[in-house]
Amino acid sequence: MTDPAPPATPPATPPAAPAHRIVLVTGLSGAGRSTAIRALEDLGYEVIDNLPLSLVPRLLEGAPQGPALALGIDTRNRDFSTNAFLELLDRLGSHGAELLYLECRPEVLLRRYSETRRRHPLAPAENPLVGIERDFDLLAPIRRRADVVIDTSEMSVHDTRAEVGHWFGNPEDNRLALSVHSFSYKRGLPRGLDMVFDCRFLRNPYWDPALRPLNGLSPDVAAHVAEDPRFPAFFDKVRDLAELLLPAYVEEGKSYLAIGFGCTGGQHRSVTMAERLGNTLAESGWQVSIRHRELERKNAGSRPAMQRGK
Structure with missing residues (x-):
């Protein structure tokens, strides 16, 4: 008898962030600056957000000490100006400071502001597009000085965090950020998926009047889908x-992986599969986020991914 394959090795606990590294984080409003700051904090950086520019040099006086430092700089800072920021970069050159710049296409930024109904900080009483245009003009010279530019136009919050980890995490950190998605083929494939599985061959709870109003988060729906004779073999093989593949991707240095399950409406079968696989991998020690695109749309929200795992 062949010995069973060993279980997948979960990612190790991440080491501390590189000592004495200094990262300035800025970018277009709505492009993910706050997400990047939180990602750096999770990586072990000491984070200070919205510190006045005039105080930054005083913060760095003396010999480097303590953990890596991430400073969030926003155009809403009371003493912010393009020239002041560029002068600060020149002064920090001796400290080896790096500049991380978050950007996004104008049409995507406009959609984000429309969906959240937020006012743009540079145009609080005007159309958000006016503020977006002002932001581009104000920050263009700063972007040209950036050491790392991350375009979040096609990225989820999860993807943005993974990309920040790729650039600013410890080189010895071999974590893999894993996301599992459900979606409807009617609306097309979500962007950024690495692996896609079509669930439309499984028995469809939609045709059961009692199950139609429910979704794949319901135990009754999940049980109905699992009763399909083909389900056990399909799930086991996936x-x-x-x-x-997960350990192989870690060894290759891949920072994140997205797996998608699709069905006709994105409410039942794909949700069931995404939940089952996400929970199974989380129980094995992987850090997993689960996203249900159509359920999020139905709930009129862009709610954060549901995190699973340790």
Whole structure:
């Protein structure tokens, strides 16, 4: 008898951020600056957000000490100006400071502001597009000085955090950020998926009047889908494939992986599969976020991914 394959090795606990590293974080409003700051904090950086520019040099006086430092700089800072920021970069050159710049396409920024109904900080009483245009003009010279530019136009919050980790995490950190998505083929594939599985061959709870109003988060719906004779083999093979590939992707240095399950409406079968696989991998020690695109749309929200795992 062949010995069973060893379980997938979960990612190790991340080491501390590189000592004495200094990262300035700025970018277009709505492009993900706050997400990047939180990601750096999770990586072990000491984070100070919205510190007045005039105080930054005083903060760095003396010999480097303590953990890596991330400073969030926003155009809403009371003493912010393009020239002042550029002068600060020149003064910090001796400290080896790096500049991380978050950007996004104008049409995507406009959609984000429309969906959240937020006012743009540079145009609080005007159309958000006016503020977006002002932001581009104000920050263009700063962008040209950036050491790392991350375009979040096609990225989820999860993807942005993973990209920040790729650039600013400890080189010895071999974590893999994993996301599992459900979606409807009617609305097309979500961007950024690495692996996609079509669930439309499974029995559809939509045709059961009692199950139609529910979704794949319901135990009754999940049980109905799992009763399809083809379900156990399908799930087992997908799980085995994931557990085979995840350690290989870690070894290759891949920072994040997105797996998608699609069905006709994105409410039942794909949700069931995404939940089952996400929870199974989380129980194996992987850090997993689960996203249900159509359920999020139905709830009229862009709610954050549901995090699973340790």
